[in-house]
Amino acid sequence: MAAFYTYLLSSLPMLQFGGKPPFSFERFIEMCRDHVPGEDLAQVKQCADDAFIQKAQSQPALAQWAVFETSLRNELVRIRAGRKKIDGSKYLRAEGSGDVAMYHRAMASHRILSPVESEKFLDGERWLRLEELSLGHFFDCDALIVYALKLRILLRWDIIDRADKQEALERILA
Numbered sequence: 001m002a003a004f005y006t007y008l009l010s011s012l013p014m015l016q017f018g019g020k021p022p023f024s025f026e027r028f029i030e031m032c033r034d035h036v037p038g039e040d041l042a043q044v045k046q047c048a049d050d051a052f053i054q055k056a057q058s059q060p061a062l063a064q065w066a067v068f069e070t071s072l073r074n075e076l077v078r079i080r081a082g083r084k085k086i087d088g089s090k091y092l093r094a095e096g097s098g099d100v101a102m103y104h105r106a107m108a109s110h111r112i113l114s115p116v117e118s119e120k121f122l123d124g125e126r127w128l129r130l131e132e133l134s135l136g137h138f139f140d141c142d143a144l145i146v147y148a149l150k151l152r153i154l155l156r157w158d159i160i161d162r163a164d165k166q167e168a169l170e171r172i173l174a
Contacts, residue, residue, distance in 0.1 A: 004139040008035040012147060017127040021154035028151055032144065040141040047148035054093075061133050061142035065149060068129050071099055072122070075106035083110075116160070123153050 008031065013022040023031075025048055032044055043059045046052040053070060057063040070093045081088025105125050112118040127150065134146040 002140050003037065003040060005035055005141070005144060006139040008032065009139050009143055009147070015147065015150045015154060017124060017150075017153070018157070019154060021151055021158050025148070025151060025155060028148060036141075036144065040144070043141055044144050044148050047145060047152060059141060059145065061137070061145040064133055065130070065145075068102075069126075071102045072106060072125070075102050076109070079106050079110050120157075123157070127153060 012031075015022075029041075029045060029048075032041055036044065043062060046062065050069070052062060053066045055066075057066055074092050077088045077091045081091070105122070109118045109122050109125075112121055130146050130150055134143060137143040137146065
């Protein structure tokens with residue numbers, strides 16, 4: 001029987017794409033430690049990086065996210081390899097869906113000239129997919145996993161936004 005984390009999830013601040021992360025991923029795990037038992041906590045901790053994408057997952061949210069992310073990355077490889085006229089098959093992962101919409105997401109991203117805006121577009125698509133994954137999961141482990149993955153997106157953009165852009169430009173031009 002699935003466990004529910006009503007108190008924990010209702011006490012967490014709402015996350016909004018483009019907003020500031022309310023706390024670090026480590027702080028989120030600390031908050032979960034008091035309310036989430038071992039197996040579910042281990043599932044949530046996997047969201048700290050993308051290593052779980054290459055492993056088989058029993059948790060539905062992690063499994064569906066891995067398929068989505070792998071499919072998106074595969075489409076990006078195909079598009080970028082085609083543009084460079086090289087064989088990108090050695091970079092493809094076998095897992096993934098043959099979703100036509102994924103090709104359109106990747107192509108739309110590829111057409112954006114600014115690399116930062118292209119990444120923001122892709123993360124916006126990722127956010128939308130996480131919203132879809134959260135449907136019907138209000139207080140269970142899948143809801144915690146979706147929250148963790150959204151938090152990672154916000155933390156990534158917080159680092160990008162805080163970067164010293166002038167210093168990076170000087171390094172590139174040197």
